[in-house]
Amino acid sequence: MAGVSAIPAAEDVLDRELDVLSLPDVARALGLPLTRVHQMLRDGQLLAVRRDGVLVVPALFLNGEGVVKGLAGTITVLRDSGFNVDEMIRWLFTADDSLPGTPIEALRGNRGREVKRRAQALAF
Template sequence: MSSEPTLAEADLAALVPEWIDWAEAARRLEVTVAKVRTMIRDHELAAAVPVAGKGQQIPAEFIQHDGLVAAPVKGLPGLLTMMHDNGYDDREIIAWLYLDQDFPGRGIDALVENRGTEVKRRAQAMAF
């Protein structure tokens, strides 16, 4: 029996270096908080409670700035949808993206660096 914590048990506060609340995400994306809520519901962004009592927050790295436009990191919405379809929740997906998966490095780094193909392939393989 493994003593490794499951994705759901991962310490998100230790894994994710910077969290932002929904209001800050809305400010960065230049949308309303209601739109951020919709983006989370539609799996364009993911949110979790990193520390008990803090409320849901979003990893800051999920929002990327390409020149003048801010948007979810390329490939993130498709990955979130695929993983949700395979039974993972936002907390588990965030943990998976921030754990070292030999991509090389973390999945979030691969997405930010536009190397998302391998991340998606590995996420698909997790369904089997």
């Protein structure tokens, strides 16, 4: 499957207790074909980690309505700041006392502006 190997993925830097979804599960949750999920990963609208050799997406990246609002924009800001996929995943799941909580929790709490501001500050 040449297409799957072209999908950027982080090493599994996440807590093993964190819920993750297989790519077919992400496709079902979003009501999209699996190929569209692959494209979202390639385009930086989502991030994946390789857990036990399988690509998975942190469940916190999705909510009942789809991909968490602001995630794709935050990924773009981090990529533009020179972050690789491993660093992006780590940053999104590392507690920040000034938010408080983790950036992904802040995005889920509709505090995307604050998250993007912090991500932009990392470039300087």
